[in-house]
Amino acid sequence: MNATTLYSIGELSRRTGLSVRTIRFYSDSGVAAPTTRSPAGHRLYDLDALLRLELLRTLRELGIDLATIQRVMDRELSIAEVAAAYTDAIDVQIRTLRLRRSVLQVVAERGSDPEETTLMHRLTQLSDEERRRLIDDFVDGTFGTVDADPAAVAMVRAATPRLPDDPSSEQVAAWVELAALVGDDGFRVRMRRATLHRTAGHPPAIESEAGEELMAFTRQQVADAMESGIDPLTDRAAIVVDDLVRRFGKVLARTPDKEFRDWLAARFEEAHDPAVDRYWRLVWIVNGWQVVPGLIPAYSWLIQALRV
Template sequence: MDATTLYSIGELSRRTGLPVRTIRFYSDSGVVAPTTRSPAGYRLYDLDALLRLELLRTLRELGMDLATIRRVLDRELSVAEVAAVHADATDVQIRVLQLRRSVLRAVAGGGASPEETKLMHRLTQLSGEERRRLIDDFVEGTFGTADADPAAVAMVRAATPDLPDDPSSEQVAAWVELAELVGDEDFRARMRRAAGRRAGGRPLGIESEAGEELMEFTRQKVSEAVEAGIDPLSDRGAPVVDDLVQRFAEVVARTPDAQFRDWMAQQFEEAHDPQVDRYWRLVWIVNGWQVVPDLVPVYPWLIQALRNGRP
């Protein structure tokens, strides 16, 4: 094969793997023009045309449009320039497909309704910037007042949920639930109160009365029960809470009866808001963070156990 060799459309088709009708289309559109014609009027192509077709086929398989390929073949653009642009575009397509796959897995695993599926798809299709704007709006709407606690704002911003490019189905479901939660005005008020107390480190009245040593013991015992999967309403949970009630009663000089248990539950409920606890749990899931035992909310378990109706 040399520069003087001429090829028919059939020969080009065999060498490039392109159908004859496709080569004819490229020829008619001027992308790969025939070099000359045979005495019988058939199109003939030289080595340059063959090389152009091979490059054209490669670029098409990489997803480039014909107009861009023509500019490359005419040396108006370099292959490197076009490749860089298409690589970026491909990255975007991959992220979209990964999100779509995660949504489908979440739907398949959770039995979502058509309405939930639509919402899940819409929320996950938001760009990273749009997702950040959603959270920024939540932070501004929750803490954007003159009396907002700077420490609370910093704490919430430090734990901004950020859905990864290839999320698990659990992360997708958590993100959708989180997106709905942060748009609720009642939740924003709850978050404002809870975050301010937590960031300011202000202890509950019962925490002050019980003292640091007993509170640390309580967190340890309840955390162990939570990690062991002990139901606060079960017989396994009873000895744990009975022991804690006795210890608190001794410290505050009260009788460990039903009335005292009810008082303890009311005291701990001041620090517990199930929606706020849920928010932080969802943030951990979306960000793929390992749950730190010290941050596992212990009060919900303890409150349930205290409300169990035991004497």
């Protein structure tokens, strides 16, 4: 093979793996024009045309469009420049496909109806900037008053939920629930009240009344039950809660009956808003943070168990 060798269109087809019809199309497009024609009028191609067709086939198989390939052939763009641009584009496509897969997994697992499916898709299609704006609006709407505690605002902003590029189905479901939560005006009021109370450094009344030793014991017992997967509405939970009710009754000089259980539940509800606990739990899930046992929203579990 040398630079003067000429190939028929059939020979090019055998060497490149492209069909005769495809080579003819590329020839007519000017991407790989024939070098000359035979006396019978048949197209003939030189080595340069063969190499151009082999490169063209490679680039097409990599997903590069014909117009861009033409610019490469004309030396307007280098292959490296095209590869860099297409790598970025493919990264975007991969992230999009992964997100779609996660949404579809959630829909399949939950048996979502059309409305929920549409909402889920719309919320996950938001750009990173749009998601940040959604949370910023929530923080501004919750703490944007002149008497807002800077420490409270800083705490919430520091834990801004950020949906990753390749979210799990659990993270997608958590993000959708979180987006609905932050858009609720009633929740904003509850979030502001709970957060400002916490940053003020004043312990809830039930914690002051019961004392640190009993509260630490309670948090540990409930955390252990939750880690063991014990449902708060089951008999297994009742064993844990009955013991706690007796301990609180002894410390507070109260009879551990149903009235006292209801009273305890109400006091714990005052101490920790379940909706606010849920917000922080969703933030941990969306951000993929490791759940710290000491920060598990134990009061929500305990309140449910006390109400049984």
